[in-house]
Amino acid sequence: MMTVVVGSVVGCSGPADRPARSTVEPSISAQQRMALDDGDVTWDEYEAAFKAYEACLARHGYELDQPHISGDLMDFGVPSAAVDSGVDDTCYAFNWAQVDQAWQIAHEDTSESAQIVAECLRSHGIVPSEKYTENLERLRGNGIQLGDCPADG
The missing domain is CATH 1.10.720 (Transcription Termination Factor Rho, Rna-binding Domain; Chain A, Domain 1)
Incomplete structure (x- = not known):
């Protein structure tokens, strides 16, 4: 006895309005987006976004050098290997960049x-x-x- 499997590819003509599944990651995290939604970044949101950035680096095997609070900002060193690999840019942009920028602009007069x-x-x-x-x-x-x-x- 022989088994034959027959398949067909069915498609639609014309372009789709949007792909069913996108492989592009969101440009910023949901946490960062929520912190920015009301236009006022609080200290808790600033600190939480920083911790998400720090955790992202840690997931990739990098640790910030002596992170601490200085005035009303986070202060730390970034390992050059994290910068060279692009991980720092990726983690910063996704988790903290826009919150950090909003915080610093809002607090420039006390910087x-x-x-x-x-x-x-x-x-x-x-x-x-x-x-x-x-x-x-x-x-x-x-x-x-x-x-x-x-x-x-």
Whole structure:
């Protein structure tokens, strides 16, 4: 007795509106998207996105160097091998980049850079603004370079 298997390929004519299954990963994680949804990134969301970034690196065999909080930012070193392999970029973009950017922009007036610029203005007898961008303009308007300021603030 002989068994014959007959199959056919059935398809539709014309292009599909969208593929049934996409192999492209989402550009950012659901956690990062939810943190951005209301336009206001909280500390808990910032920290959670950072931890997701850190965990992603760990899944690929990399560990951040001395991660800690500095002011209102996460501070750490990234292994050069993680950078060279592209894993750092992938993990950062998917888990933390947009949350990190939103957080830093929202907190630019209290950043370490803002404090350095304000101290620079004070050292030249200029009262700084509470706004970082205004203080940068005051530096430029007065012809002051950061190199003209005391190194220790």
